[in-house]
Amino acid sequence: NGRNRVSHYSDAQGAEQDVLAKQLIMLSELQHGFERGEFFLVYQPIMDAHGEALAAVEALIRWRKSDGTIVPPDQFIPVAEQSRLIVHLGRWVVQQVCHDLPRLHAAGMHGLKVHINMAAPEFLDSDLPAELMATVRAAGIDPSSLQIELTENMVMSHIDTSLPIMRKLTQLGFEISLDDFGMGYSSLSLLKTLPIASLKIDRGFLQGVPRERDDCAIVRTMLDLGRNMGIGVIAEGVETDSQLGYLRQFGCTLVQGYLLGRPMPLPQLLERYRKA
Ligand code: C2E
Ligand code: CA
Ligand code: CA
Ligand code: CA
DSSP states (O other): OHHHHHHHHHHHHHHHHHHHHHHHHHHHHHHHHHHTTOEEEEEEEEEETTSOSEEEEEEEEEEEOTTSOEEOHHHHHHHHTTSTHHHHHHHHHHHHHHHHHHHHHHTTOTTOEEEEEOOHHHHSOTTHHHHHHHHHHHTTOOGGGEEEEEEHHHHHHTHHHHHHHHHHHHHHTOEEEEEEETSSOOOHHHHHHSOOSEEEEOHHHHTTTTTOHHHHHHHHHHHHHHHHHTOEEEEOOOOSHHHHHHHHHTTOOEEOSTTTOOOBOHHHHHHHHOOO
């Protein structure tokens, strides 16, 4: 028995070391990839609930490795977050968006907003607001064109640091969106104090709509919450007409998902939504 326990323990330890080794390899690949310019952005439309007007786009990062394979962010962001690389990647995303946004505006999408995701190490830095301001100024962009998406989990678990940064950003004119809403543990009284422009309903809740009563009840509650707080609600992961119909019926104003448009590179976005 004692022996089994020992060997079991060392198996687990071995597996842990494997994971660690793989992460270290990926981190070094990521670093080289960053130096070689292997990252690019795709943009996913955020539409009005009729699916007709483009209200905003969300910038989503992709990694094209030298062998041509494209790695989705869920696979490399958590690894990049283990080092300072996430901060450099995050700055690159902001720079790239500031480069692309004037082209969208010039193509007739006046007032279009771009949503940007930020990870904790990038966001929880008191220099962020001033740096972000300098970047948008240099690009001639109004801060209100950017909406920063922060996960509910990140905001709430670092509330003492995150709240002053959120306040500073909104003072400067940036907007903030609470991402993956419903997955964390927000107290409603805390939520009320956050300077946010919108909530994003996590797509996990949309999966059961309109079939499952519980999911439907949660989604309707979030829509009410947003309305009562006077902020926008964006439903993520809308894949079917029946989901869209349900959301519209209960007053959702903004929707995002494969039904309305997949994330696409800038040229495709320009082609699809250009206004003569
Ligand atoms: P997220 O912020 O929740 O982004 C939404 C994800 O859902 C995106 O995955 C998007 O492609 C996907 N999605 C959109 N519509 C649908 C749909 O109808 N069905 C399904 N099944 N999925 C849909 P993606 O691009 O793979 O990004 C995954 C996560 O990686 C993001 O989740 C975000 O947390 C993170 N991420 C992406 N770009 C960045 C970035 O530039 N910086 C940081 N820090 N994180 C990023
Ligand atoms: Ca997001
Ligand atoms: Ca989300
Ligand atoms: Ca997510």
